[in-house]
Amino acid sequence: MLSAIDKRILAQVADLHEIPQGAYNIRKNGMGVQRNSTANIEIKAKEDKPGIDIIVKPGTKGESVHIPVILTAEGLEDMVYNTFEIGEGADVLVVAGCGIHNPGSEKAEHNGIHEFFIRKGARMRYVEKHYGEGEGTGKKVLNPRTVLHLEEGATAELELVQIRGVDNTKRYTEARLERKAHLVITERMLTHGDQYAESDILIELTGEDATTQVISRSVAQDRSKQIFYPRVVGQNKCRGHVQCDAIIMDEAQVRAIPEIAANHSDAQLVHEAAIGKIAGEQVIKLMSLGLSEKEAEETILQGFLK
Amino acid sequence: MLSAIDKRILAQVADLHEIPQGAYNIRKNGMGVQRNSTANIEIKAKEDKPGIDIIVKPGTKGESVHIPVILTAEGLEDMVYNTFEIGEGADVLVVAGCGIHNPGSEKAEHNGIHEFFIRKGARMRYVEKHYGEGEGTGKKVLNPRTVLHLEEGATAELELVQIRGVDNTKRYTEARLERKAHLVITERMLTHGDQYAESDILIELTGEDATTQVISRSVAQDRSKQIFYPRVVGQNKCRGHVQCDAIIMDEAQVRAIPEIAANHSDAQLVHEAAIGKIAGEQVIKLMSLGLSEKEAEETILQGFLK
Numbered sequence: 001m002l003s004a005i006d007k008r009i010l011a012q013v014a015d016l017h018e019i020p021q022g023a024y025n026i027r028k029n030g031m032g033v034q035r036n037s038t039a040n041i042e043i044k045a046k047e048d049k050p051g052i053d054i055i056v057k058p059g060t061k062g063e064s065v066h067i068p069v070i071l072t073a074e075g076l077e078d079m080v081y082n083t084f085e086i087g088e089g090a091d092v093l094v095v096a097g098c099g100i101h102n103p104g105s106e107k108a109e110h111n112g113i114h115e116f117f118i119r120k121g122a123r124m125r126y127v128e129k130h131y132g133e134g135e136g137t138g139k140k141v142l143n144p145r146t147v148l149h150l151e152e153g154a155t156a157e158l159e160l161v162q163i164r165g166v167d168n169t170k171r172y173t174e175a176r177l178e179r180k181a182h183l184v185i186t187e188r189m190l191t192h193g194d195q196y197a198e199s200d201i202l203i204e205l206t207g208e209d210a211t212t213q214v215i216s217r218s219v220a221q222d223r224s225k226q227i228f229y230p231r232v233v234g235q236n237k238c239r240g241h242v243q244c245d246a247i248i249m250d251e252a253q254v255r256a257i258p259e260i261a262a263n264h265s266d267a268q269l270v271h272e273a274a275i276g277k278i279a280g281e282q283v284i285k286l287m288s289l290g291l292s293e294k295e296a297e298e299t300i301l302q303g304f305l306k
Numbered sequence: 307m308l309s310a311i312d313k314r315i316l317a318q319v320a321d322l323h324e325i326p327q328g329a330y331n332i333r334k335n336g337m338g339v340q341r342n343s344t345a346n347i348e349i350k351a352k353e354d355k356p357g358i359d360i361i362v363k364p365g366t367k368g369e370s371v372h373i374p375v376i377l378t379a380e381g382l383e384d385m386v387y388n389t390f391e392i393g394e395g396a397d398v399l400v401v402a403g404c405g406i407h408n409p410g411s412e413k414a415e416h417n418g419i420h421e422f423f424i425r426k427g428a429r430m431r432y433v434e435k436h437y438g439e440g441e442g443t444g445k446k447v448l449n450p451r452t453v454l455h456l457e458e459g460a461t462a463e464l465e466l467v468q469i470r471g472v473d474n475t476k477r478y479t480e481a482r483l484e485r486k487a488h489l490v491i492t493e494r495m496l497t498h499g500d501q502y503a504e505s506d507i508l509i510e511l512t513g514e515d516a517t518t519q520v521i522s523r524s525v526a527q528d529r530s531k532q533i534f535y536p537r538v539v540g541q542n543k544c545r546g547h548v549q550c551d552a553i554i555m556d557e558a559q560v561r562a563i564p565e566i567a568a569n570h571s572d573a574q575l576v577h578e579a580a581i582g583k584i585a586g587e588q589v590i591k592l593m594s595l596g597l598s599e600k601e602a603e604e605t606i607l608q609g610f611l612k
Contacts, residue, residue: 234581248571255567260581262552263559268582275540275566276574 002026002033005101006070012163013097013129014068020095024066025052030078041065041092051081051113054094058087058119066095069112074104074138077111084116084124086154091123098142100165102134109141116147118154118181125157132165139167146173150181152207162189162197171199177238179207187216188305191224191252201230205238205267216244219301220252231259234267244273247304308332308339311407312376318469319403319435320374326401330372331358336384347371347398357387357419360400364393364425372401375418380410380444385417392460394425400432404448406471408440415447422453424460424487431463438471445473452479456487458513468495468503477505483544485513493522494611497530497558507536511544511573522550525607526558537565540573550579553610 002010006028010016019034023041026034032052037043040060044053054065071078086092102108118124132140148156162169175183183203191197203212212232220226232240246254260269278300286296308316312334316322325340329347332340338358343349346366350359360371377384392398408414424430438446454462468475481489489509497503509518518538526532538546552560566575584606592602 246568248568248573250571252571253567253569255565256577257563257565258577258579259561259563260579261559261561262554262581265554265556265558265583267554269580270582271562271564271577271579273564273566273577274575275568276576277571 005072009070009099009101009131010068012131013099014066014095016066016068020064020066022064022066023054027067027069027080029071029073029076038063046081049081050079051083053083053085055085056087056090056092058089060087060090060092062091064093064095068096069098069110071100071108071110072103074102074108074136075106077107077109079111079113081113082115084114086116086118086122086124088119089121094124094126096126097129097131099131100134100140100142102132102136102138102140104136104138107139107141109143111143111145113145114147116149116156118148118150118156120151121153123155127159129161129163130166130169131163132167140165141168142166143170144172148175148183150175150177150183152179153181154178155182157184158186160185160187162191164190164192166197167195169197173201175203177203177205177207177210177212180209181207182210183212185214187214189218189226190221190305191218191226192221193224194222195224197224198227199229203232203240204235205233205240206235208236209238210236211239212241214242217246217305218254219247219249219305220254221249223251225252226254228256228258231261232269233261233263234269235263237264237266238268240269242271246275247278247301248275249277311378315376315405315407315437316374318437319405320372320401322372322374326370326372328370328372329360333373333375333386335377335379335382344369352387355387356385357389359389359391361391362393362396362398364395366393366396366398368397370399370401374402375404375416377404377406377414377416378409380408380414380442381412383413383415385419387419388421390420390422392422392424392428392430395427397429400430402432403435403437405437406440406446406448408438408442408444408446410442410444413445413447415449417449417451419451420453422455422462424454424456424462426457427459428457429461431465433465435467435469436472436475437469438473446471447474448472449476450478454481454489456481456483456489458485459487460484461488463490464492466491466493470496470498472503473501475503479507481509483509483511483513483516483518486515487513488516489518491520493520495524495532496527496611497524497532498527499530500528501530503530504533505535509538509546510541511539511546512541514542514544516542516544518546520548523611524552524560525555525611526552526560527555529557531558532560534562534564537567538575539567539569540575541569543570543572544574546575548577552581553584553607554581555583
């Protein structure tokens, strides 16, 4: 059953304050603890490896699936394979956060491998929040691997957020878009202390009129390090836009190594990246309104990561 | 002595229609053919390897050095090491093109390795044009390697142009900037046929208030391929701006893989890249003024690469 810590983590990573409506699967310390399927959304355990299949019937509209993961023990290395089948013409929300409360000195690690088949004309919004906490010195590690197949006219909107407290993350996101498919990825990341974060995104625009937009915003504090590799490849008449903005503070380090590759003369690809500190004039303006320097900075960072 | 072909190539790569004023060194088919030093600029052959030392006295102002290279024979693989010493407070122009007329079916290749020491407060403008021609099927290959050391307050402006006719190029440019040094690189490149071009730029901003700007514009036609790796690393309070624009036509392919890396919280780095075709409305506008589609495209490309 869920403890007070579990509930706090569920609120952080999945905005859940009670058992969710609709389909859900709650995984804790490497095991499924609660599950619910609905008439249109079936969740079933995989038979060959840890993880679940989430099957959304064609035409399902306005329903949601929550599949949060909680780790509350040290020395745990959890690996899970989830496969999503979003049926033709469906329109659903998937919420898939992961929170780690590490009480000890040993590492707690979760590796989530998510594969999505978004069928013709289907639409999915996907929200993934990552969060770590715990009084111990044990590292909190989260390595998500996300693979998307977007069929003709399919749309996916991904909101990938690392709130705070994650010591080490290697994010890998890969997508292949067919004709008229559309993908939006919004990434928000905060690192602090001695944390390390790496995000590798590869989007292949294979179908005519496929379009994508990637928006990455990050804040690197203390001695933390961040590396971004967003890549968009245009194989057809298509459009892609990648925008990376990072705020760097203290002794942090940020590298952005985007790639745009046009293999078709009607591919239109744009990339913008900027790394810099908080705008001084914004801090001064907020301080003139009565905030301390620290409060002013905090307010600006919150706005930037919103 | 210089033939009619030699003179045509010198006009293309170094805007030379006669023997230049000031210091110069003309290299043809792997050998120096004419050389001139002045009171302030000494040019002397290296003793340990092919190439020359160009020594500009401190305080030299308004003078120029021309060091064009001509290849007019097939089956030639020329490798040359040139070292430039631009003395404190000097302000000079260096013109260093290379043109290949390959009459045969074997490859003609020139590898120029240029190293620049730009001393305190000195200023250099450097123009390098690359051009290939010739009735034969032999490849024309140009691989320039340029290394720059900019001391405190030094300024360098590089204009690197590949006009046309170069089958294969791997350009490598590396620079290290000390306090208040400033570097501008403008790259212009046209590829056509089955040509391949790669440009790798690494700029390290090590000193406080070092600044750099990289502007790359390219046109890829036919089945040609281009790859760009511009990289700017900020190790101090500094500013860097990289802008890559490519026009892609026919079955050409273009990849841009820029990197900005901030290792200091006062480093301010920005990158922008765009790959796309010629704007259709511009073509239509010029066609409405009486130009054919081909003429309209040509006019736009000329403007873009200017």
